[in-house]
Amino acid sequence: MLQTQVHFDQPRKLPRPEPDEASLLKGIDLVELLAVARRHAKLVAICAAIGFGAMVVVGALSDTKYTAQASLLLGDRQIRAVQDISAPTNIVAENSLVDNQTEVVRSERVLKIVIDQLKLKDDPEFNGTEPLSLPMQAVRLVQMLNPMRLFQVSSGESDPDFRKERVAIGKLTEAIKLTRQGKSNVLQIAVTAKSPRKAAAIANGVADAYLADQITARVEQAKRAGDWFSEQSAELQKQSYAASRAVEDYRNKNNLLATNGQLFSDQQLSDLNRQLTEISAEVARNRATYDTVKAIVDSGRLDAFTPEAMDNSVIGRLRQQQADLRRRYNDNVSRVGPRHAIALDLDRQIKDVDRQIFEEFRRFLSSAETQLQRSRDREEQLAKQITAARNITSEANSSLVELRQLEQKATSLRSMYQSFLQRYQETVQQESSPINDARVISDASPPLLPSEPRMMLLAAAGMILGLGTGVGIAAYRELSDRAYRTAQQVEEDLGVEVFGMLPIVGGGRALRALPGPIHDPASPGDATLAKFAVKNPFSSFAETLRAVKIGIDDRVKLDRAKVVGVVSSMPREGKSTVSMNLAGLLALQGAKVVLIDADLREAGLTRLAGLSPAAGLGELLLDQASISDIIVAEPETGLTMLPATAKHKFFVSGDLISSPAMGALLQSLGGMYDYIIVDLPPLGPVVDGRAAAQLLDAVVMVVEWGSVPRRVVRSVVASSGAVREKMVGAVLNKVEIDKQRSYEPYGLDKRQEEVFNRYYR
Structure with missing residues (x-):
C-alpha cells in the first residue's frame, strides 16, 4: 500500500526541518516578503x-494659529565681582549661558510681566474661557479619563484672579518656543497665537x-554683592591687622630678629662656615710644608728643593755661597x-x-711646626663655634616654622583684603550704572501665513500612522495565521x-455555514456541488x-476492489464533497464504484x-435492514451508494464500522466493484475513523485551506x-x-497561468 510507512507508537510531532542560524538567514526571501x-x-x-483622512479632518477642525518670532542676542558678561567669586575658572561656558x-x-517672573502689560488674564485665549475646538475637546476628554486625576489634590485657592493668572502662565508657556540659532548666542523667541498681531505683540513683550x-x-x-563685600572687607581688615601683629610679637618673643630678610643666627653660621673653609x-698647606721640611731634615739631603726654602733668604744666601x-x-x-x-x-x-744650611733647615722645621699647630688650634676653635651656632639655628628653626605659618x-x-576692597569698588560702580549686555536684534512682525494647522504634516503623519497600523495588523494576521496555505506545508507536516x-466552487461557502440545524436536508446548491466533477470533467x-x-492506483496494487477511506481532522472540511465527487468521477470514467x-x-x-x-449503514450492520433496502444507484454515472441515517444515534458507531459485519460487507462488495469509497467521520471529534482504518x-486526507490550525491537524x-x-x-x-x-x-505568473488553464476549459 504505502511504499514508506511511518509508525506512531505514541503521539508525537511529525518530522519537520529544524531551522538553524544559516537557514534562518537564508529564509529571508525578498520574493516571499513581496x-x-x-x-x-x-x-x-x-x-x-x-489615517490620512482622519488627520485631514482633525486639521480642518483645528483652530488657525500664527507664529511670530523675535531674536534676542544674549550677553556673555555677568557682574564681574560675583562671577569671580562663583566661578573659580572665571569662564562661563556658552552652552550653559544660553541654557x-x-x-x-x-x-x-518674566511671564508675569508680559501678562500684566498685555492684560492676558482678560484674554479668553489665555485665561481658559474660550470654547475649545472639536479636536481639543477630544483631547480634554482623554485627559479627564486619565485615572491619575483621581490622585490629584486641589490647591483650595478660590481667588478668580489667581486662577486666571495661573491659567494664563500655563497657556503662555505652551505658546512660547525658544530655540538657539546655530552655535551663536542668539535666542529665537517664537510665540503662537490665534491673531498674528497678538503673536507679534507677545513675542516683543517677552523680549x-x-x-x-x-x-x-x-x-x-x-x-547684595556690594553689601556683602563691604562687610567682608571690614572683617578682613581686622583679621589682617591682627595677623601682622601676631607675626611681630612672635618674632620678638623668640629672638628671631633679621636683616634683609635673613636671621642673625643664619648670618653668623654662614660666616663661621666660610672662615672654617679658609682655615682648613x-x-x-702648613701640613704639606712641615712634612716636606721634616723629610729633608731626616734624610740629611741639603740639595733638596722646596718652595718654602726658596723663599728663605738665609738659605738662599748660603746656597749661593x-x-x-x-x-x-x-x-x-x-x-x-x-x-x-x-x-x-x-x-x-x-x-x-x-x-749652616742644615742648621737653618732645622730652624725652619721648628717654625713650620709652630705654624701648623697654630692653624690647627684655630680650626678646632672655629669648629666649636660652628657647633654652637648650629644649635642656636636649630632652636631658631623650630620657632621659625610657626613664624612662617x-x-x-x-x-x-x-591679599584677600586688597582683592575684596577692589571688588567692592567695582560693585558700587555696577550698582550706580547697570549695563545690560543683551539686546533685541530683530523685532517680531505679524506673520502673513498661519503656522497651524500644518495640513501637509498632519496628512503625512496620519498616513504614516495608518501605514504603521496596517503593517502591524498585517504582521499580526500573518504571524497568527496557523492554517495550511500551500501544499508544501501539508507535505512537511504529514509526510x-x-x-x-x-478550488472553492458553487455552494462551498454555503456548506461552511449551513442555516438551521445540521440535520436539515441540504440545499439544491449542495446537490450541484456534489456532482461538480461530473458536470465539469475538464x-x-x-x-x-x-x-x-x-495516486491510489500507484500505491495500492490489488486484484480485488480497493477500499479507500476519505477522512479529515475536523468537521466541515469538505471530505464528504470530495468523497462524492471522487466516486462520481471514477464511475464516470467507467469504473464500478460504491460509495x-x-x-x-x-x-x-x-x-x-x-x-x-x-x-x-448502521441498520444494515445491526441486521435491522438488508442491503437491497438501503442501496441507491445513481443513473447518470452508475455510481452505487450505501447511505446512512442520522435519525438513530449509534453510541457504538466506532465498533460498528470496525466490526466483522463491516469487514464481511466490504469483502462481499469487493467482488462486485473496482473501488469502495468510504466517507469516514472526522478524526478529531470521534475515534470511528481510527477504528475503521x-x-x-x-x-486520503482532506485538509481545508486556510481554516484548521496546522498544530491541530498534526496532533490529530x-x-x-x-x-x-x-x-x-x-x-x-x-x-x-x-x-x-x-x-x-x-x-506561475498570470500569462503562464492563462496558458495553463486552457486545459481546464
Whole structure:
C-alpha cells in the first residue's frame, strides 16, 4: 500500500526541518516578503487612507494659529565681582549661558510681566474661557479619563484672579518656543497665537520683559554683592591687622630678629662656615710644608728643593755661597789637585756652609711646626663655634616654622583684603550704572501665513500612522495565521504527497455555514456541488481528483476492489464533497464504484446527496435492514451508494464500522466493484475513523485551506497511527485560488497561468 510507512507508537510531532542560524538567514526571501505585502496590500492601503483622512479632518477642525518670532542676542558678561567669586575658572561656558538664559526667559517672573502689560488674564485665549475646538475637546476628554486625576489634590485657592493668572502662565508657556540659532548666542523667541498681531505683540513683550528683568536683577545683585563685600572687607581688615601683629610679637618673643630678610643666627653660621673653609685650607698647606721640611731634615739631603726654602733668604744666601765655593773647589782641584792646601781649605769652607744650611733647615722645621699647630688650634676653635651656632639655628628653626605659618596667614589675609576692597569698588560702580549686555536684534512682525494647522504634516503623519497600523495588523494576521496555505506545508507536516488543490466552487461557502440545524436536508446548491466533477470533467477540480485516483492506483496494487477511506481532522472540511465527487468521477470514467457513508452520527454524505433514507449503514450492520433496502444507484454515472441515517444515534458507531459485519460487507462488495469509497467521520471529534482504518487499503486526507490550525491537524494525525499507516496522500480543499496565488511566490505568473488553464476549459 504505502511504499514508506511511518509508525506512531505514541503521539508525537511529525518530522519537520529544524531551522538553524544559516537557514534562518537564508529564509529571508525578498520574493516571499513581496508576496506577504501583496496579500495585505489592501488592508495597509485602507489603514493609510483612514489615517490620512482622519488627520485631514482633525486639521480642518483645528483652530488657525500664527507664529511670530523675535531674536534676542544674549550677553556673555555677568557682574564681574560675583562671577569671580562663583566661578573659580572665571569662564562661563556658552552652552550653559544660553541654557540658563533660556530658563530665565520662560520663568514665571518674566511671564508675569508680559501678562500684566498685555492684560492676558482678560484674554479668553489665555485665561481658559474660550470654547475649545472639536479636536481639543477630544483631547480634554482623554485627559479627564486619565485615572491619575483621581490622585490629584486641589490647591483650595478660590481667588478668580489667581486662577486666571495661573491659567494664563500655563497657556503662555505652551505658546512660547525658544530655540538657539546655530552655535551663536542668539535666542529665537517664537510665540503662537490665534491673531498674528497678538503673536507679534507677545513675542516683543517677552523680549522687552526679559531685558527689563535683567537690569533689575543686575541692580539687585550688585547691591547684595556690594553689601556683602563691604562687610567682608571690614572683617578682613581686622583679621589682617591682627595677623601682622601676631607675626611681630612672635618674632620678638623668640629672638628671631633679621636683616634683609635673613636671621642673625643664619648670618653668623654662614660666616663661621666660610672662615672654617679658609682655615682648613691653611692647615693643609702648613701640613704639606712641615712634612716636606721634616723629610729633608731626616734624610740629611741639603740639595733638596722646596718652595718654602726658596723663599728663605738665609738659605738662599748660603746656597749661593755653597755654589761659589764648589765652583772654586772644582777649579783648584783641576789645576793643583785635591791635596793642595787651597783645595783642602775650600773643602773645609764647603762643609761649614753645609752645616749652616742644615742648621737653618732645622730652624725652619721648628717654625713650620709652630705654624701648623697654630692653624690647627684655630680650626678646632672655629669648629666649636660652628657647633654652637648650629644649635642656636636649630632652636631658631623650630620657632621659625610657626613664624612662617603666621607670616603666610598675614600675607593671605592682606591679599584677600586688597582683592575684596577692589571688588567692592567695582560693585558700587555696577550698582550706580547697570549695563545690560543683551539686546533685541530683530523685532517680531505679524506673520502673513498661519503656522497651524500644518495640513501637509498632519496628512503625512496620519498616513504614516495608518501605514504603521496596517503593517502591524498585517504582521499580526500573518504571524497568527496557523492554517495550511500551500501544499508544501501539508507535505512537511504529514509526510505524504499532496495530490492537488480543490478550488472553492458553487455552494462551498454555503456548506461552511449551513442555516438551521445540521440535520436539515441540504440545499439544491449542495446537490450541484456534489456532482461538480461530473458536470465539469475538464475543470481543475476534476483534474485534482484524477490525480487522487492515479495516486491510489500507484500505491495500492490489488486484484480485488480497493477500499479507500476519505477522512479529515475536523468537521466541515469538505471530505464528504470530495468523497462524492471522487466516486462520481471514477464511475464516470467507467469504473464500478460504491460509495459508503460511514459517518453514522452525522450522515453528511447522505444529506449532501439529497437522500433521506429510512434505514442506512448502521441498520444494515445491526441486521435491522438488508442491503437491497438501503442501496441507491445513481443513473447518470452508475455510481452505487450505501447511505446512512442520522435519525438513530449509534453510541457504538466506532465498533460498528470496525466490526466483522463491516469487514464481511466490504469483502462481499469487493467482488462486485473496482473501488469502495468510504466517507469516514472526522478524526478529531470521534475515534470511528481510527477504528475503521484496519479495514481500509488506503486513506486520503482532506485538509481545508486556510481554516484548521496546522498544530491541530498534526496532533490529530499523530494520535491516529493506523490511519497514518494507510494514508497515501492528501488534498487541499476549498482553496481560494485568487488568494492562494500570493502564497506561492514562485508559482506561475498570470500569462503562464492563462496558458495553463486552457486545459481546464
